[in-house]
Amino acid sequence: MPLTSVLGDALGVVTVSLVAVLGLIGLLCILYSFYFRDHIRSQSQTQLRYFSGPWVIRITFILFAIWWGFGEILRLEFLRREGRVLHTLDSKWQEIVCKCYVVSNLGFSEPCLLLTLVFLLRASLQKTESGPLSQKWNIRTMIYILLCVIPLFALQMTVILVGQRVETDLNLNKKGYLFKITTEYPNDAARCFYPLLSTVFLGVFATMLTLYLFWIGRRMLILVINKGLKKRVYTLIFFVSGFYPLRVLLLGLSVLFKPGDPVFEVVAFLAFLSLLCCVGVGICILVYLPIADSLALKNLQDMEATRRITGEHNETLSLIANRSPHDDFMASSSSTKRGSISFRAMEREEQQHHADPSLFVELSLFSHSQQSSPAGSPRHHGWPMRSSS
Structure with a gap:
């Protein structure tokens, strides 16, 4: 060729x-x-x-x-x-x-x-x-x-x-x-x-x-x-x-x-x-x-978006772990004034059992103003215990 x-x-x-x-x-x-x-x-x-x-x-x-x-x-x-x-x-x-x-x-x-x-x-x-x-x-x-x-x-x-x-x-x-x-x-x-x-x-x-x-x-x-x-x-x-x-x-x-x-x-x-x-x-x-x-x-x-959601979740868990009984009581009181659905359900339960309001933790409301306790208040570690009547 x-x-x-x-x-x-x-x-x-x-x-x-x-x-x-x-x-x-x-x-x-x-x-x-x-x-x-x-x-x-x-x-x-x-x-x-x-x-x-x-x-x-x-x-x-x-x-x-x-x-x-x-x-x-x-x-x-x-x-x-x-x-x-x-x-x-x-x-x-x-x-x-x-x-x-x-x-x-x-x-x-x-x-x-x-x-x-x-x-x-x-x-x-x-x-x-x-x-x-x-x-x-x-x-x-x-x-x-x-x-x-x-x-x-x-x-x-x-x-x-x-x-x-x-x-x-x-x-x-x-x-x-x-x-x-x-x-x-x-x-x-x-x-x-x-x-x-x-x-x-x-x-x-x-x-x-x-x-x-x-x-x-x-x-x-x-x-x-x-x-x-x-x-x-x-x-x-x-x-x-x-x-x-x-x-x-x-x-x-x-x-x-x-x-x-x-x-x-x-x-x-x-x-x-x-x-x-x-x-x-x-x-x-x-x-x-x-x-x-x-x-x-x-x-x-x-x-x-996943990182932001994960960061908010970790911040929420950190806030829960560092809360004092007094913070929980103030959160419950503030939820009473705002009339949240979760509080009204707890209020009916309290009226039936006459339980101490400090026994409930409001998990739906977190703000930066609730992260610190008033000056002079004692810090308690752990969850609140049921008081004996």
Whole structure:
């Protein structure tokens, strides 16, 4: 087997493996999101509803990532070789697969993926009543994403439908840089190409997205005072604004080489790897970490409540152990004036048995004023004893 085929197969296997890992992590995060939302609703944790508000957009972000990864697998050449999955398709259908890849990935899933990431980042800057807590926020955000991606989708469709015909009629660019989508392989297997015009449209979109991302990041860094959150914002901005334009640049350089050449395969793989890093960091920072932080906050609140209740219980036991008979008598007398339910029950019992009121200890009333006895009063240790009549 030629060295080119070995390199293409190796990079293809790595691509499939990375997409499989991305899909597995995405599915686990989807289940984690459902668990978090169900946990918040069942436990009535209203203070954490803000963090579970954008759960639909988070899941949509993961689904776009899986869709994009699946398209990257269909683009691979080694799947169309003899004995592979797509080898049964004739050259015409293989060309259709490459065209669908350009429209699906470069025109829809990839832009939607980046727009969803930006809207999730923007959600933290919105007001509570109109932001993620609003029931219509997820639907409204999804509509905005689809509306924003329509222009780029239409441009990519134009490249696919009329690009080759315009190039043939006007005799433009004999090398096919602008509109070329596929090249023929000696064994009739089509190789997917990245049209230069599609990459130019994607570059304009990447520039606008990067500028908007810098603007949002600047606003967030002004409001965020936690160092850990600042690091997350810096990391997300660095990966998206750095690696996504790098992907567009690599796709633009790929037109200088023929599909199937080692340089082309390496450049295409690095372009795939650049966006994969952006997607992985986005899932980690915008989906997994907010849920993990919310659950950790809830556990911390539960531990604090338990510690507070335990401390109050220990303080109560300490007060009981240090009380004197005179304190018990004063507590009973004060409960008589306040007319507590426990005293009225004891009063009826006293009227029946003529017992000494000092024999009863009022456990329901403790105050700091009852912790000390008047000056000069004797201190008695232990519980009061029944006097003999």
